[in-house]
Amino acid sequence: MTLSAFNSAKLPALPPASTEHQNRLYSALNIPLFWGDCTNLDSATELELDFKIEQELVKDEQDSTRSMNAEKWSFQYNNRWAHFLFISRLMSAFMSVVLWHLTFSAVIQGGLLMTAIGVLLSLTALTLFMTTRPSYHISFLTLLGLITTGVVAWNQQTLWGFWQGNPFFIAGCVLFFLAVIGCDLLLALHARFFKHDGSQFNRRTGMVHLAGKRWRKPFVAPFYEFDPVMQVQVMPHGQRDYVLWLYHRYTDKKVCLANRIHSLGLDQNNLRAFWDTLQRYMDVSQPLPDLPVLEPCRQQDPVTAAYDQAQNRPPRYWRDMSERRFKQEVLPRLREQLRNASWPSAPGLIAAHTDSSLSVSDYYRAQQARGIHATPQPQAFERAHPQTAVE
Template sequence: MTHSDNTAPSAFNSTNLPALPPASTEHQSRLYSTLNIPLFWGDYTNLDSATELELDFEMERELTNHEHDSTRSINNERWAFQHDNKWAHFLYIFQLLSSGFIPMFFLTTLTVELKANIILSGSIIAFMALGNLSAFMMTRPLYHISFMLLTGVVTAATLIWKQQTLWGFWQGHSFFITGCVLFFLAVIGCELLLFLHAYFYQHDGSQFNRRTGMVHLAGKRWRKPFVAPFYEFDPVMQVQVMPHGQRDYVLWLYHRYTDKKVCLANRIHSLGLDQNNLRAFWDTLQRYMDVSQPLPDLPVLEPCRQQDPVTAAYDQAQNRPPRYWRDMSERRFKQEVLPRLREQLRNASWPSGPGLIAAHTDPTLSVADYYRAQQARGIHATPQPQAFEHTHSQAAVE
C-alpha cells in the first residue's frame, strides 16, 4: 500500500526512507542508560494498547454526536499533545486543599462562638475535614459541596442567633469570612479557571503530524519549537518505580542527532501502562505516522478514517463498517473485544532488533551532509547542517 501523492517529502513512509547517518556514541549511551529499554522500528504487530483502546472507546461515546469537534486531540492529520501546564495542577491542588480547610474554618468559628471544648471540637473538626477531603476525591462533587454548604449555613445561622441580627454578624469573625471566600473559590472560582484553562490551553502546539511526517515540540520560555522528521527519533521504554513497588512504563523519544528528548506519558499516552501495552502503543504511533499504512483502528479516529486516502481504500477493501466502534455495545466491547486484545498482547512477539532504521543507516554519511540533503528535498528541520560541520559528536539544540 503506497502513500498519497500529495504527502510532504518529509512524510514517514516505512517503504521509502532516506539514507540516515549513524547515531553518536553519546546518543547510544542515552538509549541504554539505567531504567531505559530501547524499542525498535518497524515489524508492526498491528496491535493497539488495550488500556488506551478502553479510554478511547469511553471518550468516543461522549463525543459521538460531535464528529467534527475541533477539541479532539487526534484526527487524520495530526495527533496533538495534551497540554501539561503547572498552573492547572496548582488550581487542582488549591481546590483540593480548600475542600479540606473550608469545614475547619466554619467549625472553628462555631467552637469559638459557642465556647465549646477545644480538644473535643478540634478532634471533630479534623475528622470532618478529612471526611470532606475524601468525599472530594472519591465521590460525586455534589456530596462534598453539600457538606461544605451545610456547615456554612449552620455557622451563619448560629452567628445570626447569637448576634440577634441578620446583618453585620460576620464582623470580627475572620475565620467565617475566610471559609466563605474559600467556598466560593473551590466551588466556582477554581472550576471556572480550570474550564478556561482547558478551553484556551488544551494543547501547547506540540504534535505528531501524519501528513508532513514532522514532530513539533513546543519551545519553553518563548523559544521556537523544535521540529524534525519522525524517523529521526529513537523510542525508549523507561521504567517508573512507584511508591508501593509497582512498575509502570512510559515512552520517551530521543532525537538521534541532538540532545532533544520528550516524554509522551500523560501527553500522548496514559499513565499506568505495562510493558506489553506500551510496546503496543509504540506500534500504534508508528502506524499512525506511516503514510503507507492505514490509520490505526481506534474509536477516536473512526470519524475521520474516510478523510485519509490510504485508510479509505483499506476500509473499502476490508469491507469495514464505517461505524464499527460507534455502533458497538459497551457489553460486547468489554466482554469480547478487550479480553481478546489482552490475550493477543500477552502472546505477541515484539520486534527485538534495530530493523527498519538500521537497514537505512549509512555509516559513511555525515550528519551535516544528511541535513543538506534534507534541505535540498524541501525538508526544513530545526537542526541545521552548519551545527555539525566541525564535529562528529552529538550537537545540542538550544
C-alpha cells in the same frame, strides 16, 4: 504525501546516535522501546476511552476541532496553568479543613486533643482527594462544613453575626467551593479555549512539531529522528504507571506524551501498544490505526481507503457498535492479545538504516538537498565531536 513522510520501507540513511544520547535512553527509570515489527495492537485503555468519547460525540463527522484526523494528531494543551489549578484544588481541600478546624476550636475552646484531631482530619482530606473517587473527598468536606456550621450556629445563636467576626470560617467556605467546584470550572474553561498549543504529529509530512516555550520558535524534525522511552512513574500510593517520552536523537530535545497524546495510568503492555499505534499512524505505507476517533476520516487517506475496501470493512464499524458488545467482546479479546503479545526486544528498523560513517552535519545537508527542512541545522554539528556508534 511529502518527501519527509515516514515510510518504514523507504527510510534514508541515518547517522548513529552519540554515546551521551544512549546514556539518556538507558538512565534510571527509563526502558527504551524499539522501532518496527508492529503488532497491529492498540492500547485497550486508550481504545475504551476513545470509544466512550466517540459514543457521546454528537458533532458533525468532519468537525475540525477533533485532535486526531487523517492528517495530524494534535497534542492536548498542557502548561503550568493546568498544574497550578490542580495544586490549588489540592491545597484548597487541605486548607478548608484547617480553617474550619480553627473555627471549631475557637467556638468550643478545644486544646491539644482538638489540634491532633484537626491534623488527622486534614490528612484524611488529602488522602481522600488522591483517590480515584471524587465523591469521597467531596462528601468528607461537605460533612465537615455542615458540622462546623451547625456548631457555630448552636453556640453563637446566630450564624450571620459570627461570619462577620470570624474570617476563618468564610475563608474555609471559599476554599471549599474552589476544591469542589471552582478549580474544575476554571480548568474546563481553560481547556475550552486552549485545546492545542500547535504541537502535533503530522502523518502527511512525517514531521513532529513541538511548540516553543514563550516566544521561541517550534522545534520541527522528522518522526524517525526520535527514540521512544517508556518511563516508570511511581504514584502516591506506590503503584507504577508508565509514560512515553520521545528523545530527539541528535539534540537534547525531548517531550513527554503523557496527558498530551496518551492518558495516564497505562501499564507496560498498554504503553507498548500505544507506541505501536503511533508508529502505524505516522507510517504512510500502512493504513491508519482502526480507532473510533479516526473512523470518520478513514476514506480521506488513500492507503487506508484501499485497505478498507480490500478488507470489506464496514464504514460505521465503531459508530454502529453497541456498548454491550464493545465491553463483552472487543475489550476482553484485546486485553488477552495484549497479555500474550510479543513486543520488539532489540533495535530493528532504525538500526538497519544506521550508517556509522555518516556524520550528523552531512545527514542534515542531504536532508536539505532533498527539500526536508528541520530545526537542527548542519552548521551546528560541524564542530561537534564525531558521533559514536553504539553496538
